[in-house]
Amino acid sequence: MKFSNGCVAAAVSGDTVVCSYATAVGVYVKPKTGWKSIQTYDALLVATDPNPYFFSLGIDQGVVVVGDPYYNNLQGAAYLFVKPKKGWGIPSNIRRVQIQTARLTASDGQFADGFGDSVAIWGDTVAGAPYSRHGGSIRGAAYVFVKPAGGWKDMTQTAELTDPNLQYYGNLGSSIAVQRRTLVAGNSAGGDSTNFQGSAYVYVEPPGGWVDTTTPDAELSASDGQPHDYFGVSAGISGTTIVIGSEHVFINLTGAAYVFGP
Secondary structure, eight states: OOSSOOOSSSETTTTTEEESSOEEEEEEETTTTTOBOSSSSSSSOOOSSSSSOOOOOEETEEEEEEEEHHHHHHHBBBEEOOTTTTTOSSSSTTEEEEEOSSSEEEETTTTTTTTTEEEEEEEEEEOOOOOOOOOOOOEEEEEEEEOOOTTTOOOOEEEOOOOOOOOSSBBBSSEEEETTTTTEEEEEETTOOOTTOOOEEEEEOTTTTOOBSSSOEEEETTTOOOTTTEEEEEEETTTTTEEEESSOOOOTTTOOOEEEEO
């Protein structure tokens, strides 16, 4: 199967595929007869804010999260779209356009933080801000948003996850993955502007729920890591297995994926 036009980012959950066309997101639902070439979206997701750039995407159980790291002087934002009760493409608007359910932002956002550069969703929603400044240095951060009792609404984070031990120019949050109580945040810069070897951090939700923390539960790295590998440029998690992508392995630019598990 294929979609018309190019996708900046894509994500899938069950029978639903979402594709970012930069200024809007197309929602495609698997036809009853099976997947085939599709020319028309079932719903088009748009933001009420002017000139969005939907850079990253995630979807889980009928909720789409879209990252726009260029919002508000590059502070960034993430938008949530909740599937209507009757299904995608059912809004009263005949163009099947749906505006966001909620806008998520960082309470401590600053110019060029890049919040929303990466997003992931598993029940609760997570957004990365890889250029967030802490203590005057660019170190990055991962933000967790927990759905309020009354449903999603415009809000700031429930918890902020950082690591003060990162050296200048880390970019924690350059990639994000989350499943159940485990969150993985890539730091492809590695915390050293002359290194870029990269690392990744694992945070586990405490029994009482997500809270601000500066202490990761684990740090992941490549046993054969070298400068400019950009380990942590991508991340994924399934069950007890974590996969971290490395864009450049050594100097031959072949790239690699590293698997971590029990």
